[in-house]
Amino acid sequence: MKFVAVIRQVPDGESRLRVQGDRVDLSGATMILDQMDEYAVEEALRLKEKHGGEAVVVGFGPERTEEAIRTALAMGMDRGVHVVYEGFADPVAVAEALVEVLKEEAPTLVLTGGQQADWDSQALGGALAEALGVPVVAWTTALELEGDTAKAKHDLDEGAEWVRVRLPAVFTTQQGLNEPRYPTLPGIMKAKKKEIRKVVAAVSPKVELLAQEIQEKARLGKILDGKDPVAAAEELVRLLHEEAKVI
């Protein structure tokens, strides 16, 4: 069996973002393995531990993405493939760039995060599934293998459902599926020796980025003291009614 996690490197949500000219400048940001993809890595590891086989991390992005691949290797993934591309690629272009590598790997299943913390895209799972001609289960919260099928629980817009799917298939991951482990020191040491195969991607972006800006809405910051809860509540309701005119 082979379990593949597709990952990317993104800025830590806690780190401050800057815009230089009309582009986000990530030079000062702390870059991390996308936390949504972390659930994919963790699930690949758990599946391997339970069913045997190999857990492979496939990373897409610029040179620095190697750090995120190393993180996944330090968590326990067996080896990595880095599809290198400097620049922005929309999810359709990313899926096109990954399809050959994924077909070569012929995985039992593919896992990737439900949403990307940089481009806020939710489409990669669906695009990858279409590229591979297999079903997608989005926003997975439980996953069990049963022979050549998987039983999975996943979220819909409203409610959730259990599905059975013949493998291979693509699953997008999120909170609730598992608790990602931290890389251990021995894990980090071992990761340094693990193989990362570099592939230069053929990428043809369909979407062009024109400009980016940070529009923090200036907030009023009228914070009342609640020592007298009744007075504070009445004043708040008055402000919402008379000033903001929202109630």
Add this chain to the structure above:
Amino acid sequence: MVLVVLDHDGNRLRKGSLEALTRARRLAEAFGEKVAGVLLAEEKAPVEEARKYVEVLYTATLGPYTAERWAAGVLKAAEASGAKAVVAPSSRQSRTYLGRVAYALKAGLLEDTLDSWAEGGQVYATRYAYLNRVTEKVRAPLPVVLTVKPNTTPLAEPLGGEAEVVALSVPEVPTVEVLERLQEEKKGVSLTEADVVVTGGRGMGSAEAFKRVEELAALLGGAVGATRAVVDAGWRPYAEQVGQTGKTVQPSLYIALGVSGAVQHLAGMNKSKYIVAVNKDPEAPIFKHADYGIVGDVHQVLPALIEAVKKLKD
């Protein structure tokens, strides 16, 4: 043609569909094209209502929703209409199956757009990125697949005619087998459409305390939201979670009760018009993002708020 995916609840078109129609009409006008609709149903769909909004209506009854069936239905309608642009309301489901559609059409995918327009044969859009912190402008040549963020666009009016209805024959596709639906009981307005959202965080202390959150939401005609901490604790269903892994909301009024204001939570609500926070910790990060706030204990402030709103309504 510009093709609109009309989302519905079996009986009525959803508000998001009327926003998507407005966007589709703008593109159609710029390209000198007509607007076709596609109405996909598990069992039944509001065909008569939908006919009023488009010039041709493609329909198909496909059985339980799966990303594969819905992608196949949209692709069939795109083929039948010769559409070069597909416009749909943005939702977690649509953003999944339209990933398939965009790949199949080799289209530029413009996700969760705030605004969109056509110029020189290309489609432009603005959208958020980096956990809702950055606004970006993007462009794609045709074909495009575009999703419309809820509450960003005026609602379309009926056209005044009744479109021809064309039943699609959608091919069977390999897909998942739905074993069991876990429906959540629906109360009041839907979270993503609500103009007022009242969210409780871990500071609420218990599932029971949310009765008061529900009461305030109902008084304001709004919906209840929850943080991940609350969902993880099992106090509220995941469908109510606001944030990076939950829903994105942009109401006129967002009230956060006992919520610390973690970035992943802010990602789901930081574009709300007015943000109100109640937290006992004056240093809580949520206050930096609040227009109004009360530093105090929710267990005292929330009942007082409910009373004050009731008084205002009388």
